[in-house]
Amino acid sequence: MMTQTPDILCIGSVLWDVIGRSDAQMRQGSDMPGRITQLPGGVALNIGMALSRFGLTPALLSAVGRDTQGDALITACKARGLITDYIYRSDDLPTDKYMAVEGANGLIAAIADAHSLEAAGDKILQPLSDGLLTSPYTGAVALDGNLTLDLLGQIAQSPLLAQADLRVAPASPGKAMRLMPFMRASRGTLYVNLEEAGLLCQTSFDSSKAAAEAMMGRGAKRVVVTSGADPTTVADKDGTITQSPPPVTVARITGAGDTFMAAHIASEINGLAAEEALRSALDAAALYVSGETTI
Structure with missing residues (x-):
C-alpha cells in the first residue's frame, strides 16, 4: 500500500553516476590523479533528491533494472526520502549509468547510458493510466530529456498530464532538440542553458535574456535560461526577470543545473514570487557548486 502522497512527480533518468574529478586543469588525453565516486544520479533523480532536501515529497517515474545495481539504487533512493513505488522494474534491462570526468577547468567529457530508460518507453507512465496516480494529474511534474523524442511528444499532448505544471529540462545539449514538442505545443516551463537555447533556436546567443526572448518568440510558454556564472533569465507572457548568480569557487x-531547477520549482510551489524564487534558486545552486551542500 502507498503510505505517502507525492508533492511532485520526477519523470526520467534514475541511474548510477560514476564521476572522476581531478583538482588539476585537464584537456583531451589528460591522465591525472583524482577521486572516482559512484552515487545515485540521473536528472530526474538528482532533481528528486534536491526537492526532498527542500522539504518536498517526490515520486520517481523511471525504469530501473531488476539486478543487483538496481536493488541498491532503489534502496538508496528510499533512504533519501523518495517514493519509488511507481518505478518500472525490468527483468531484462540493466540499470542505467552516467560517467563523467571533471577537472579544475570544468566538465571534460561525459557519457550517459540511458538505453534501458529509452527501451522501457511509455511503460514508465503506466501509473498515470492504471489508477495508481490520480488522472489527469494536476500537480507539478519535473521531466527530463533522457526520454525518447516520441515519448516526450506523447507527454506534450497527453490528456493524462494536460493539467499538470510541467517543468522540462533537456538533460544535456545533445538532447536539447527533444524539447521541441513542448515549444510547438506551448506547454510547460523549459529549463535550458545558453547552448541548449541556441540549438533550439538554431542560432547562438550572447546573453540569457536574448535567448529567453527568442524562445518565447518561437512558441515557448515559459523559459528559464541559465548561463553559468553569467546572469540567468526567466521569461513568460508577463516579461523577463534577469539576475546574476553569486560568485563562488x-x-x-x-x-548543479538539477539543483538549480529543483530549488526554483520548490520555491514556486512554496509560494515565493518570481523574483524571490529565482534568487533562492541561484543561491542554492551556488552553494552546491561551491561544495557546501549536496543533492
Missing part, C-alpha cells in the same frame, strides 16, 4: 559541476 567551483568545487563541482555535475548536478
Whole structure:
C-alpha cells in the first residue's frame, strides 16, 4: 500500500553516476590523479533528491533494472526520502549509468547510458493510466530529456498530464532538440542553458535574456535560461526577470543545473514570487557548486 502522497512527480533518468574529478586543469588525453565516486544520479533523480532536501515529497517515474545495481539504487533512493513505488522494474534491462570526468577547468567529457530508460518507453507512465496516480494529474511534474523524442511528444499532448505544471529540462545539449514538442505545443516551463537555447533556436546567443526572448518568440510558454556564472533569465507572457548568480569557487559541476531547477520549482510551489524564487534558486545552486551542500 502507498503510505505517502507525492508533492511532485520526477519523470526520467534514475541511474548510477560514476564521476572522476581531478583538482588539476585537464584537456583531451589528460591522465591525472583524482577521486572516482559512484552515487545515485540521473536528472530526474538528482532533481528528486534536491526537492526532498527542500522539504518536498517526490515520486520517481523511471525504469530501473531488476539486478543487483538496481536493488541498491532503489534502496538508496528510499533512504533519501523518495517514493519509488511507481518505478518500472525490468527483468531484462540493466540499470542505467552516467560517467563523467571533471577537472579544475570544468566538465571534460561525459557519457550517459540511458538505453534501458529509452527501451522501457511509455511503460514508465503506466501509473498515470492504471489508477495508481490520480488522472489527469494536476500537480507539478519535473521531466527530463533522457526520454525518447516520441515519448516526450506523447507527454506534450497527453490528456493524462494536460493539467499538470510541467517543468522540462533537456538533460544535456545533445538532447536539447527533444524539447521541441513542448515549444510547438506551448506547454510547460523549459529549463535550458545558453547552448541548449541556441540549438533550439538554431542560432547562438550572447546573453540569457536574448535567448529567453527568442524562445518565447518561437512558441515557448515559459523559459528559464541559465548561463553559468553569467546572469540567468526567466521569461513568460508577463516579461523577463534577469539576475546574476553569486560568485563562488567551483568545487563541482555535475548536478548543479538539477539543483538549480529543483530549488526554483520548490520555491514556486512554496509560494515565493518570481523574483524571490529565482534568487533562492541561484543561491542554492551556488552553494552546491561551491561544495557546501549536496543533492
